[in-house]
Amino acid sequence: MNLNWMAWTKPTAAFFIIIFCLLVAMTIWEIKSPGGAPRVGILRFETTRGDRLFVSLLGSAFIHIFWLAFFSASLWWGFAIACVYAICVFLWV
Structure with missing residues (x-):
């Protein structure tokens, strides 16, 4: 299978593996x-647990998009915020 047209970088692969x-x-x-x-x-x-996982993944995507659009700092900060958000969703939503 030829996947040269995709941008398969290590972060992209890590995203799908996670x-x-x-x-x-x-x-x-x-x-x-x-x-x-x-x-x-x-x-x-x-x-349910599945609902909370979906909400946390969706929210994390928006956090990353917002981070890329408005901040020039490392994306790891956006990732940290998304992780805190996901924990909060599983605890309180």
Whole structure:
């Protein structure tokens, strides 16, 4: 398979590997503890573990886009903010 047209850099590969590992980890977590006890958080609607993962990934994408658009500092700072955001989503949403 010829993928020369894609920008396969180490960070791009790491991104997809991390997403894949998150999905595998969530699958294992669901198998070990089915249901995940849906709960109502600060947004006042019921969410499951999968919902919180989706919200954290979507929010992290927007954080990275915002960081690239408005800041010239290293993207690692945006990554750190996205990690804190994801932890907050899993704790309180």
